[in-house]
Each structure stands twice: as structure tokens, then as C-alpha cells.
Amino acid sequence: xxxxxxVFTTVVVGMLVGVEFAVxxxxxxxLRALPDDSYQLGRAHGGRMLGAVMPFxxxxxxxxxxxxxxxGRDHVGTGLAVASGxxxxxxxxxxxxxxxxxxxxxxxxxxxxxxxxxxxxxDRWDRYHYGRVAVLVAAFALLVAALV
Numbered sequence: 001x002x003x004x005x006x007v008f009t010t011v012v013v014g015m016l017v018g019v020e021f022a023v024x025x026x027x028x029x030x031l032r033a034l035p036d037d038s039y040q041l042g043r044a045h046g047g048r049m050l051g052a053v054m055p056f057x058x059x060x061x062x063x064x065x066x067x068x069x070x071x072g073r074d075h076v077g078t079g080l081a082v083a084s085g086x087x088x089x090x091x092x093x094x095x096x097x098x099x100x101x102x103x104x105x106x107x108x109x110x111x112x113x114x115x116x117x118x119x120x121x122x123d124r125w126d127r128y129h130y131g132r133v134a135v136l137v138a139a140f141a142l143l144v145a146a147l148v
Contacts (some may be wrong), residue, residue: 002071003083005064005067005068005071005072006068006072006123008064008098009064009065009067009068009138009143009146009147010143010147011062011090012057012061013061013065013088013139013143014085014140015058015062016061016134016136017060017137017140018045018138019050020053020129020133020136021103021133021136021137023046023050023093023129024126024129024130024133027046027056028043028126028129031043031046032103034074036111036119037111040109040110040111040114040118040122041110041111041121043106044106044107044108044110046104047103047107048107051100051103051104051107054095057089058088058092058095059092061086061088062088062089065081065084065085065088065143066085067083067137068143068147069081069085069146070080072076072146072147075146077145077146077147077148079146079148080142080143080145081142081146081147083142084139084140084142084143085139086145087135087136087138087142088136088139090135091132091135091136091139092129094128094132098128098132099125099128099129099132102121102122102124102125105121106122106125
């Protein structure tokens with residue numbers, strides 16, 4: 001049973017990291033190459049879509065890692081699982097404090113109502129997101145090391 005939980009947790013957290021990595025290094029660069037109106041509309045749509053599912057995915061990932069750490073507390077990698085969970089907590093704090101406020105504004109923008117500094121706000125979101133992706137990659141690496 002513990003093995004199934006560990007595999008499921010690895011898949012869920014791995015997919016979260018993969019999506020966030022793809023947003024940072026694939027989707028947003030593609031959108032950035034489009035004309036301003038298309039770029040901004042694409043980001044707003046992505047913000048609405050991912051903003052609806054990511055809170056559940058982040059918290060679910062954190063809960064799964066915590067369950068793995070508790071269930072496998074007698075295993076050698078428990079400390080790494082706890083460290084992974086700590087980094088996931090950091091990613092949630094980063095999200096709520098830095099990224100969500102920008103996303104909540106930008107997901108409502110249209111070419112007609114966006115502020116003059118919309119691109120600067122989008123660039124700031126990207127910089128924060130790069131940091132969050134680094135934290136998520138480290139959390140995933142620690143999780144995998146804990147479970148191997």
C-alpha cells in the first residue's frame with residue numbers, strides 16, 4: 001500500500017512540476033512572441049484556467065507528501081520527504097504572497113481595459129514564477145530521493 005501511495009505522490013507532484021516548468025519555459029515564451037493583444041489575452045486565459053486548478057493541485061501535492069512522510073517515518077528518506085514538504089509549503093507561500101495577486105488582476109484584463117504597465121506586471125510574474133519553479137524542482141528531487 002505504501003508503494004502505491006509513493007508512486008501516486010510522485011506522479012502528482014511530478015506532473016505539477018512539469019506543468020509549471022512548461023508554463024515558464026514553453027507556454028509563456030510562445031505567448032510572448034505573439035502580438036501584444038494576443039499575448040495578453042493568452043496569458044489572461046491561462047491565468048483563469050490554471051488559477052482555477054492549481055490551488056487544489058498544490059495543496060493536494062503537499063498533503064500527499066505529508067502522508068508519505070508520516071506513513072514512511074521509519075524509512076531512511078523521511079527527512080528528505082519532510083524537506084520536500086517544506087519546499088512545497090514555501091511554493092504555496094510564494095504563490096499566495098507574490099504570484100496570485102498579479103494573476104488575479106491579469107486574468108481579467110482585455111486589450112481594452114489592461115493597465116499601461118501590464119507588460120511589466122507580466123514580467124514580474126514571470127520572474128517570481130522562475131523562482132517558484134526552482135523551488136518546485138528542488139522539492140520534487142528531494143521527494144524522489146526520499147522514496148528511492
